[in-house]
Amino acid sequence: MDQNAKKQAVAKAAIDYVESDSIVGVGTGSTVNFFIEELGKIKHKIEGAVSSSEASTERLKALGIEVFELNEVSNLSVYIDGADEVTEHKHMIKGGGAALTREKIVAGAATTFVCIVDESKRVPVLGSFPLPVEVIPMARSFVARELVKLGGDPEYRQGVVTDNGNVILDVHNLEILNPRELEQKINNIPGVVTNGIFALRGADIVLSATESGVETFK
Numbered sequence: 001m002d003q004n005a006k007k008q009a010v011a012k013a014a015i016d017y018v019e020s021d022s023i024v025g026v027g028t029g030s031t032v033n034f035f036i037e038e039l040g041k042i043k044h045k046i047e048g049a050v051s052s053s054e055a056s057t058e059r060l061k062a063l064g065i066e067v068f069e070l071n072e073v074s075n076l077s078v079y080i081d082g083a084d085e086v087t088e089h090k091h092m093i094k095g096g097g098a099a100l101t102r103e104k105i106v107a108g109a110a111t112t113f114v115c116i117v118d119e120s121k122r123v124p125v126l127g128s129f130p131l132p133v134e135v136i137p138m139a140r141s142f143v144a145r146e147l148v149k150l151g152g153d154p155e156y157r158q159g160v161v162t163d164n165g166n167v168i169l170d171v172h173n174l175e176i177l178n179p180r181e182l183e184q185k186i187n188n189i190p191g192v193v194t195n196g197i198f199a200l201r202g203a204d205i206v207l208s209a210t211e212s213g214v215e216t217f218k
């Protein structure tokens with residue numbers, strides 16, 4: 001099964017977590033794009049979606065799915081999103097697609113976060129994937145120096161401006177042995193908007209596509 005087939009398989013499996021007549025929280029990325037396609041096939045069964053990026057919003061609207069602002073929604077039963085890395089503890093690194101801030105917001109607003117990955121994303125320890133950190137532009141150099149003090153090697157993601165008008169530092173060479181602690185430490189650096197460690201609010205369920213099918217971790 002090639003990687004796209006795995007992404008499609010796990011996207012199909014995620015549809016089982018979508019409640020009828022609900023508003024669905026939708027993440028960002030290539031795996032989620034397969035989920036959006038599947039959601040389009042059942043759009044008559046749902047009220048609509050809340051999106052974590054302009055990119056996903058465009059895809060949802062193109063399929064005729066109503067997209068609500070998060071401020072319009074009081075209850076979000078499920079959030080479906082991918083990850084760049086995920087551990088057995090359901091802690092993740094996200095932000096490869098620069099959508100980490102709105103993803104963390106919508107994930108936080110949802111009752112159940114279902115993470116959909118192909119098996120290549122599963123790791124014993126976070127940090128091989130460079131950690132994305134969203135930063136207020138005027139603070140970029142200061143935050144970079146603070147991340148070096150934490151043992152990282154920050155690299156400015158050239159040419160990328162997030163949906164929120166901020167910039168991204170990708171932090172290499174971190175071995176994240178205590179994700180919750182590091183997530184809080186980086187959050188506390190003035191100028192940091194969001195960092196891509198999702199551990200304080202990790203996933204509730206991980207669906208992982210393998211050669212032999214989709215594994216579910218709860």
Ligand SMILES: O=C(CO)[C@H](O)[C@H](O)COP(=O)(O)O
Nearest residue numbers: 029030031082095096097099
């Ligand atoms: O966090 C994200 C975007 O900010 C994505 O969910 C993550 O990068 C995984 O994307 P893909 O499914 O394309 O590998």
